[in-house]
Amino acid sequence: MIAKLTDAERATALAALPAWTHEPQRDAITRDFKFADFSEAFGFMTRVSLLAHAADHHPEWSNVYNRVTILLTTHDADGLSQRDVDMATAIDALL
Numbered sequence: 001m002i003a004k005l006t007d008a009e010r011a012t013a014l015a016a017l018p019a020w021t022h023e024p025q026r027d028a029i030t031r032d033f034k035f036a037d038f039s040e041a042f043g044f045m046t047r048v049s050l051l052a053h054a055a056d057h058h059p060e061w062s063n064v065y066n067r068v069t070i071l072l073t074t075h076d077a078d079g080l081s082q083r084d085v086d087m088a089t090a091i092d093a094l095l
């Protein structure tokens with residue numbers, strides 16, 4: 001069972017992930033992405049899916065044409081964990 005981050009741990013982690021927003025209701029982090037077109041957006045989603053599969057940690061997400069919204073939280077921890085921070089960091093590195 002993975003632990004939820006404490007408030008202090010979350011604050012430190014989010015300082016290094018300025019594009020991500022904490023959503024307190026879910027204890028999740030979210031980021032909106034905009035691409036040139038659907039192909040670019042779906043290519044990005046494909047790359048994220050490979051990260052998610054490798055990490056066995058999966059995003060909640062949606063796509064509308066060239067926009068992708070990703071929400072990361074850890075269901076097993078009922079909130080934000082280091083796995084979400086690691087996934088957000090890896091996603092940012094794809095851009």
Ligand SMILES: C[C@H](O)[C@H](O)[C@H]1CNC2=NC(N)=NC(=O)C2=N1
Nearest residue numbers: 056057058059073074075076077
């Ligand atoms: C058995 C498997 O490791 C778990 O169900 C994983 C899969 N992917 C997951 N993804 C996310 N976001 N949270 C989880 O708690 C989670 N758990």
